[in-house]
Amino acid sequence: MPKVKTHSRAKKTFKVTGSGKIKRANAYKSHLNTKKSNKRKRHLRGGSMVNDANLNLVKRMLVLR
Template sequence: MPKVKTHSRAKKTFKVTGSGNIKRPKAFKSHLLTKKATKRKRHLRGSSLVSDANLNMVKRLLRLR
C-alpha cells in the first residue's frame, strides 16, 4: 500500500502547539487592505486556535490521527 501524504498547504498553514491544539492564521489579511481600519488589520495579525467544528477536518489534512 502506498504512503499517505500530508496535505501540502495544510502543513504550511497550521501549527500544532505543545498541548496538542492547532493554531491557524486569521483570515482577511491578504489584499484590499486600504478600506480596512488600522485597528482591524492590527487584530488580524495574530493567530487563533482552530474551532472544534473544523478540528477533525484539519487533523485529517495533517494526518494526525
C-alpha cells in the same frame, strides 16, 4: 499498506502547539487593506485556534491521529 501523504497546503497553513491544539492565521488580511482601519488590521495580525467543528478535518489533512 501505503504511506498516508500529508496535504501540502495544510502543512504550510497550520501549526500544532505543544498542547496539541492547532493554530491558524486570521482571514481578511491578504489584500484590499487600504480601506480597513489600523485597529482592524492590528487585531487580524495574531492567529487563533482551529474551531472544534473543523478540528477532525484539519487533523486528517495533517495526518494526525
